[in-house]
Amino acid sequence: MLTAALAGLAAGGTYALLGVCAVFTYRLVAVVNFAGAAVGAVGTFAMVMLHQAGMPLVPAVAIGLLAGTIASGLVGAVMSTWFAESDAQTKAAVTVAMLVGLIFAGLRVTGGQHPRQVPALFPGAAFSLDNVVVTVAAVVTIALAIAFAIGATLFLNRTRVGLLLRALSEHPMTAELMGIRTRLLSAAIWLVTGAATSLALMIVAPEWEPNFMTLSELIVPAFAAALMGSFRSFWLTVVGGIGLGLLEGMASNLAWLSQYRGGLPFVIIVAVLLWGQRGARWDEAR
Amino acid sequence: MKRANIGPFAGILGGSLAAIAIVAGLLPNYWVFLCTTAVISAVTLQSVGVVTGRTGMISLCQMSFAGIGAWTVAWLNVHGAPGSLPLWILIGGLVAVPFGVTIGLPALRLRGINLAVVTLGFAAAFDNVLGAMTFPGQAQFKFVPRPLLFSGDRAYFAFCVIVFALIALALYLLSRSRFGAAWMAIRHSERATAAHGVSIPRSKVSAFALSAFIAGIGGGLLAGQLGTLVSGSFDIMQSLALFVLGTMVGAQHGDGALLGGILTAFFPELLRRLHLPQDLGNIAFAVGAIQALSMGASSSEALRTLLWRRRARRLRRQPSSARTAIAPGPAAMPGTIFPGGHGPAPALDIAGLTVRYGSVVALDRVDLKVAAGAVVGLIGPNGAGKSTLIDAVTGFVNRYDGALMLEGCGLDGLAAHRRALVGVRRTWQQTRIAPDLTVGGYVRLAAGRRLSGGELAQILDWLGCPDPEERIAAIDVGTRRLLDIAGVVAARPRAIFLDEPAAGQSHEESMRLALRIAEIPARFGSAVVLVEHDIDLVRRACSQVTVLDFGQVIASGPPDRVLGEEAVIKAYLGAAQEGLTV
Numbered sequence: 001m002l003t004a005a006l007a008g009l010a011a012g013g014t015y016a017l018l019g020v021c022a023v024f025t026y027r028l029v030a031v032v033n034f035a036g037a038a039v040g041a042v043g044t045f046a047m048v049m050l051h052q053a054g055m056p057l058v059p060a061v062a063i064g065l066l067a068g069t070i071a072s073g074l075v076g077a078v079m080s081t082w083f084a085e086s087d088a089q090t091k092a093a094v095t096v097a098m099l100v101g102l103i104f105a106g107l108r109v110t111g112g113q114h115p116r117q118v119p120a121l122f123p124g125a126a127f128s129l130d131n132v133v134v135t136v137a138a139v140v141t142i143a144l145a146i147a148f149a150i151g152a153t154l155f156l157n158r159t160r161v162g163l164l165l166r167a168l169s170e171h172p173m174t175a176e177l178m179g180i181r182t183r184l185l186s187a188a189i190w191l192v193t194g195a196a197t198s199l200a201l202m203i204v205a206p207e208w209e210p211n212f213m214t215l216s217e218l219i220v221p222a223f224a225a226a227l228m229g230s231f232r233s234f235w236l237t238v239v240g241g242i243g244l245g246l247l248e249g250m251a252s253n254l255a256w257l258s259q260y261r262g263g264l265p266f267v268i269i270v271a272v273l274l275w276g277q278r279g280a281r282w283d284e285a286r
Numbered sequence: 287m288k289r290a291n292i293g294p295f296a297g298i299l300g301g302s303l304a305a306i307a308i309v310a311g312l313l314p315n316y317w318v319f320l321c322t323t324a325v326i327s328a329v330t331l332q333s334v335g336v337v338t339g340r341t342g343m344i345s346l347c348q349m350s351f352a353g354i355g356a357w358t359v360a361w362l363n364v365h366g367a368p369g370s371l372p373l374w375i376l377i378g379g380l381v382a383v384p385f386g387v388t389i390g391l392p393a394l395r396l397r398g399i400n401l402a403v404v405t406l407g408f409a410a411a412f413d414n415v416l417g418a419m420t421f422p423g424q425a426q427f428k429f430v431p432r433p434l435l436f437s438g439d440r441a442y443f444a445f446c447v448i449v450f451a452l453i454a455l456a457l458y459l460l461s462r463s464r465f466g467a468a469w470m471a472i473r474h475s476e477r478a479t480a481a482h483g484v485s486i487p488r489s490k491v492s493a494f495a496l497s498a499f500i501a502g503i504g505g506g507l508l509a510g511q512l513g514t515l516v517s518g519s520f521d522i523m524q525s526l527a528l529f530v531l532g533t534m535v536g537a538q539h540g541d542g543a544l545l546g547g548i549l550t551a552f553f554p555e556l557l558r559r560l561h562l563p564q565d566l567g568n569i570a571f572a573v574g575a576i577q578a579l580s581m582g583a584s585s586s587e588a589l590r591t592l593l594w595r596r597r598a599r600r601l602r603r604q605p606s607s608a609r610t611a612i613a614p615g616p617a618a619m620p621g622t623i624f625p626g627g628h629g630p631a632p633a634l635d636i637a638g639l640t641v642r643y644g645s646v647v648a649l650d651r652v653d654l655k656v657a658a659g660a661v662v663g664l665i666g667p668n669g670a671g672k673s674t675l676i677d678a679v680t681g682f683v684n685r686y687d688g689a690l691m692l693e694g695c696g697l698d699g700l701a702a703h704r705r706a707l708v709g710v711r712r713t714w715q716q717t718r719i720a721p722d723l724t725v726g727g728y729v730r731l732a733a734g735r736r737l738s739g740g741e742l743a744q745i746l747d748w749l750g751c752p753d754p755e756e757r758i759a760a761i762d763v764g765t766r767r768l769l770d771i772a773g774v775v776a777a778r779p780r781a782i783f784l785d786e787p788a789a790g791q792s793h794e795e796s797m798r799l800a801l802r803i804a805e806i807p808a809r810f811g812s813a814v815v816l817v818e819h820d821i822d823l824v825r826r827a828c829s830q831v832t833v834l835d836f837g838q839v840i841a842s843g844p845p846d847r848v849l850g851e852e853a854v855i856k857a858y859l860g861a862a863q864e865g866l867t868v
Contacts, residue, residue: 032399034406082580092399093344093533094579100530101572103523104565217522220410223403262414266407273392273400 003132004253005246012245013141014204019225019237020148021193026231029186034095035075038102041215043068043198044205045110048118065198072194080186106212115209137203148196149234224265227272294458302451310440318439320551322511325446328547330504331537332453337497339538342473344402348501348528350412351382353520355502359509363430364422370433375506379499386498394490409522416517429513446507454540467723467731469493474720483706483734527568534574536584633658633813634781639688641678648674650837659807661814663824666834672817676783680712681705709780713770719758726754732773745772775810782812788820800826
């Protein structure tokens with residue numbers, strides 16, 4: 001059982017990191033970004049295609065990261081140019097539309113829904129516990145998720161800009177009036193999350209032989225993790241993401257369940273929402 | 287049946303007949319197939335229209351519901367269920383409903399984008415389940431048979447058109463009902479809708495369940511068109527693409543859904559003939575959806591706004607008594623409705639009301655008794671707690687201390703919409719009427735009861751509001767504020783809170799408004815609490831005035847006495863000056 005659970009560790013680390021990115025984007029630029037994993041898929045597939053075209057791994061990874069960062073930056077540019085003052089529903093709908101555009105464009109460029117071989121950035125085992133192997137990929141993704149969560153927490157709690165942003169996240173105009181260069185800052189947020197997502201997906205992609213669509217759909221477990229953190233807490237999100245990965249690992253070991261383990265994030269989402277609505281209230285805004 | 291109802295009926299009927307005649311009579315087989323695809327897509331798009339277009343929620347699993355409908359039809363076929371395709375399609379739609387309710391219940395109690403997240407999760411999970419098992423009959427090539435009458439491709443096209451037209455008609459009728467108006471109001475403001483006595487969760491879940499039903503029907507129609515089904519037709523990408531297309535075309539309108547259906551079927555065909563890749567279509571739709579979202583109007587709505595404007599201009603040109611501003615005219619209309627109010631007890635009794643926001647005390651042990659048939663002015667400088675008091679009494683403050691009684695019945699613990707139903711209504715400082723509604727639709731929604739055409743006209747006329755068929759988007763904000771009042775009085779509640787009804791009105795207008803407000807108790811049987819900065823209006827409309835400052839009552843009594851008190855003048859002007867005679 002432990003072996004099976006740990007097999008889900010790398011996936012869990014990825015869910016955690018994607019979840020943390022989702023929470024970060026939501027808290028700082030007030031967007032629930034459905035295209036969050038798709039920009040990572042852009043980076044990953046840029047790397048894969050360049051590598052298959054004969055480019056050595058290191059420059060291919062570098063260019064892939066750049067591509068994912070730029071893709072995320074473009075999503076952010078659309079959001080802050082036309083939708084900075086829109087309500088949450090509209091912003092979410094826009095990112096859904098971008099997700100659709102990115103997936104169809106991505107599938108076209110990368111050659112459809114056939115699974116792709118992805119070169120492993122971190123092959124092999126890191127260490128073994130009781131004959132249970134923990135891969136380097138798992139260790140790296142979890143470390144990345146934790147590092148991102150630490151960075152985000154420090155930024156929000158320790159810097160002047162972070163504190164102000166927390167106070168003003170609902171009102172970008174107000175922040176602008178207070179002398180914060182919100183456009184620059186939100187651009188930075190989009191770029192950083194794009195790079196982090198791309199890196200995480202590159203590391204974990206070899207485990208799945210994915211296509212562009214399946215990688216983009218990783219936003220579902222990422223949101224499940226973010227919901228466990230109520231789209232607020234980075235740490236609960238990290239724990240939730242890793243937990244979800246472990247659960248999936250266990251499920252894949254049970255014959256009757258393994259086929260349906262893709263439904264796990266949905267079950268988690270419903271459970272979290274049921275738990276969260278105990279105190280349904282009118283929020284202070286509006 | 288009202289005059290305005292006939293147009294769309296005739297339009298849908300005529301359009302359907304024309305479509306059937308042209309497509310089934312003239313076009314070659316391949317085109318009939320494409321047209322059938324277009325109509326079936328239009329049916330599923332109407333489901334997006336209900337949940338996203340009308341109610342403003344994001345659902346990303348409509349094709350999963352269609353898949354449930356199709357699966358049910360295939361299952362019924364394989365197991366030789368009695369009846370034939372039309373019945374099975376209906377059952378397929380019904381089977382999708384409990385799924386919709388189950389997903390909707392946890393997501394819709396709370397506000398925000400939960401539904402988008404949970405539906406995307408459901409679509410992914412459904413993919414997973416569908417991938418693990420095949421459609422019933424798929425392996426044995428057991429085709430879903432069409433009903434005898436509609437067995438040919440052309441006849442089946444006609445069948446699909448009939449289903450589409452029936453759903454479009456039903457949705458049109460629904461949009462004119464209080465139920466449908468509530469959905470549109472929710473999209474604009476949940477709070478304002480709850481203040482009309484509408485249960486927000488129930489309304490949202492019902493919209494979502496109906497959308498699941500319609501999508502299930504669409505899936506069943508697809509089963510009849512194709513005979514045998516593959517899971518790819520119902521995967522997550524189909525759901526996402528459907529959402530995007532629905533957003534682009536504005537699927538809440540029948541014509542928008544039809545436009546979307548035609549695009550689904552023929553745009554890829556066009557690309558194919560131009561030797562372009564067909565998935566460019568979905569990319570184009572994504573761009574179109576973003577464009578529509580940035581404009582705040584879908585492509586069919588842009589057209590519609592043009593038409594509405596023309597119509598509004600026509601209405602305005604007609605000489606109408608409704609367009610004249612409040613006339614001082616005959617004060618009593620025939621038959622005063624509720625002489626003397628609901629009863630002798632104080633209509634509203636607020637005792638020791640305290641509201642804290644963190645360490646800030648917004649209201650501090652406020653007592654206020656509002657006698658039946660009274661108009662009580664509630665005044666005080668900005669930040670005194672007037673709006674907080676309204677929020678607390680009408681159920682929009684999460685925590686307060688104190689006791690609220692309405693004619694001897696406790697209000698505490700009741701949700702906002704329950705309070706509205708037992709008889710406490712309010713208006714808002716900023717008007718929150720959904721612009722998609724008509725004047726009549728709004729007042730009927732706010733009334734929360736059956737309102738005869740005559741009564742509606744009387745109320746509108748009394749306040750000088752425009753024609754019931756006029757669209758809210760076409761009238762100015764000053765008139766919308768009057769409409770706010772028309773809405774609350776139409777409900778004939780026991781107590782009405784008016785939050786700065788005269789803001790933005792000219793002095794003359796607000797003096798006329800004062801007369802109308804003073805008439806409310808005799809005419810509608812409601813006690814009124816009037817929050818206002820316009821002291822002249824307060825003086826003229828109110829029999830009693832209570833003054834709040836920093837959350838405390840500093841004076842209470844007849845207007846002339848209270849407005850002369852030094853403490854009141856000081857609270858307003860910051861220092862003692864001679865008299866508050868503005």
